[in-house]
Amino acid sequence: MECIGTGSDVECVVPLTDRESKVVGKFAGRAMKTSGWSGDMASSSDRGQTILDNKNNPEGVVQVSVIDMVLETLLLISPFFFWGTAMVAMKGVLPKAGPLFVASFRLIPAGTLLIAFASSRGRKMPVGTSAWLAIALFGLIDASCFQGFLTEGLRKTSAGLGSVIIDSQPLTVAVLAALLFGETLGPIAISGLGLGIVGLILLEVHSVMVLGKSAEVGQWTLWDSGEWWMLLAAQSMAVGTVMVRWVCQYSDPIMATGWHMVLGGLPLLALSVWQQDPALSGHIQDLNINDWGALFYSSLFGSAISYGVFFYNATRGSLTKLSSLTFLTPMFATLFGYLVLDEMLSGVQLAGAVVTLVGIYMVNLKVGSETQDKVD
Template sequence: MQLSSVPRPFDRLLLIAPFFFWGTAMVAMKGVIPHTTPLFLAGLRIGPAGFLVLAVSLLLGRSQPQGWRAWLWIVLFALVDVTLFQGFLAFGLVRTNAGLGSVMIDTQPLAVALLALWLYGERIGLWGWLGLAVGIAGISCIGLPDEWIVQLFQGHWFDGSISLSSLQWSQIFDSGQALMLVAALSMAVGTVMIRKVCEYCDPISATGWHMILGGLTLFLGSGLWESNQWTDLDSASWWLMVYAAVFGSAVAYGLFFYFASTGSLTSLSSLTFLTPVFALIFGNLALSEVLSPIQFGGVCLTLVSIYFVNQRDRLPDWERVKGVAISLPESVARLWLRDS
C-alpha cells in the first residue's frame, strides 16, 4: 500500500498509529509498574515483541545477520537501544508520570541532531539551533523543581541570596525526569548507531534480533537483582503488558519501518510530537496525572523544539527569512503608493 500525496482518512490513521501506540504504551506501563519490578517490566515489553518482529522478517524473506561484524553491531545496538534505553525508561516510570516521561523520551531528536553534527557533519541550521535552545528551556521547566524556576524569575539566582551549593541537587538526580533524560540519550545514541548496523544486516531483521537480545539482558538483570516480579500481577496487568508488547512495540515499530521504507519519513518525523501528547491525554484520563503550570509550559516548549528540529530542513532558512523581512516593508510601501 503506497500512501498518496493527500492521505485518505484511513491512511492518516495509519500514519498516526505508531505514535498513538507508543504514547498509550507508556500509560499502560505506568499502570503496571506498581505491581512488578522495572527490569522485568522492560524485558516483558520488548523481548516478546522482538520475536514478533523477527517472525515478520522471516515471512517477508528478509536476510538474516551474517558474520561476526553484523552480530557485534547488533549486540552493541541491543545494549544501548534496548537494555539501557528500556531499563532507564522503566526505572524512570517508577518516579514520574507517563506523560512527562514520554516528553522527556521524545527529546531524543535534539540529542540526535547534535550527535549527527559531531559524527557525520550533518547541518543543524537556524531552526535546528533555535529548537535546541527552546528544548533546553522546556526540559529545564520539566526536570528542575518548580521552586527553582520561580526563584529564577524572581531574580533570586542573581542577587546572591541563592548559591549553587545551597540547592538540593538530590531533587534532580533522584527524579524520574533525570532517568528519562538518560534513557532519551541512550535512544539517541542507538538511533545514530543504526547507520552502522545497516551496513552489515537488514534493518528489520536487526530490529527483531536487537529487541530479543536486549530483552534477554533485561530478564537476566531482573533474575539477578529483583524478586517477586510477577507475584502481584493480576489479569488486568498482564493484558496491559500484552498491549504494550504487541501494539506499543511490535505493531508500532512495524508500521514505522513500513512507512519509512515507502518514502513517508518526512511525514513521520513531523508527527513525533504526537507521542507525548497521547501519553499526556491518556495519562490524565486513565491515571489522573496532573501537571503543574510550570511543567505544562515546559511541555509546550519541548514540543515546539522537537518540531523545529524535525522540520529544520523544510522551514525557511535564515537567508529566506532575512529576504522576506527586507522585502516586506518595500512591498507594503509600493502598494500604499499605488493605492494613494
C-alpha cells in the same frame, strides 16, 4: 536499501516487494481494528475507492475517497498512538511487576515476533561476527539502556511528562549528526535546540524543587528524579538512532530491529531476576487480567506492531511528514495518562512540556526538509 537522513527521520529505506507491501498493509490494518516508518494502506488492488482513469484524467491525478484518506491518516499516526498509550500501560503495571521485568517483557516477545515476521518474508538472518557485534551493541544501548532507564523513570514521573522527555531525543541526534556526519545546523534547528534545552531545564527544575522539599535535607540525589532517568533514556535512544546507519551496513534493518530487542531484553531479564522484581519473586499471581493485558499491549502494540507500521510508512511515502509527527507521542501519553491514571501537569511542567515540544518540532522541521531535498 538506501540510508538517508538522521534523527527521527528513518535512516534506512527498505524496499518492499508487492507481496510484502500487501502483507504489511493488512497486518497494520488488523492492528488498528483490534486496538520501536506515511504511506499507502495497501496495494492498488486493495483500494476499491481509488480511481485513476487515464482517458478521462490525462494528467494522472489520483482521486482518493474520504474513507481512504481517513484510513491512511490513522495508519500514519498509529505508531505514535501506540507508543504514547504504551507508556500509560507500563506505568500502571510497574508497581506489581517491577520495572526491569516490564522492560524485558516489552522487548523479548516483540523482538521474537519481528524476527518471525521478517523470516516469513524472506529477510536474511544476520551473518558474521561484524553483524552480530553491531546488533549486540545496538541492543545494549537502544534496548537495554533505553528501556531500563525508561521504566525506572516511569516509577517516579508521569507517563505524559516522561514521554515529552523521551521524545526530546531528536535534539541530541541533531547535535550528534553535526559532529559525526558533518550536517549543518541552520538558524531554525539551532533555535529549536535552544528552546528544547530551556524546556527540559524547566521540567528538571520543577522536579528538583518538589523532591527537594519532600525529602530530608542532604538525602535527595539526582537519581531520585524520574525526569533525570527519562533524560538518560532519551540520550540512549538518540545514540541508538545514530547507530542505525552503521548497523544497517551489516544486517537487514527489520531483522536487526527484532534481534536487538531480543538481545537487549535478556540482560534486563537477568537483572530483574537478580533484583527480585515482584513478578519473578513469588508474586506473579498478584497480576490480574488487566495487568497482563497492559504487558501484552506494551509489547505487541507498543513495540512489535508500532515498529512494523513505522517501517512500512517510511518505505511508502514522505519521511518529512512522518518525522514531523513525533510530538504526537507525548500528547497521546498525556491525554491517556489523565484519563486512565488521573495524572496532571503543574503550571511549570506544562510550560516546560510546551517549550520542549516546540523545540522538537523546529528541529524535526529542519532535518525533515533536508532529508526531503535529498530524496527529491
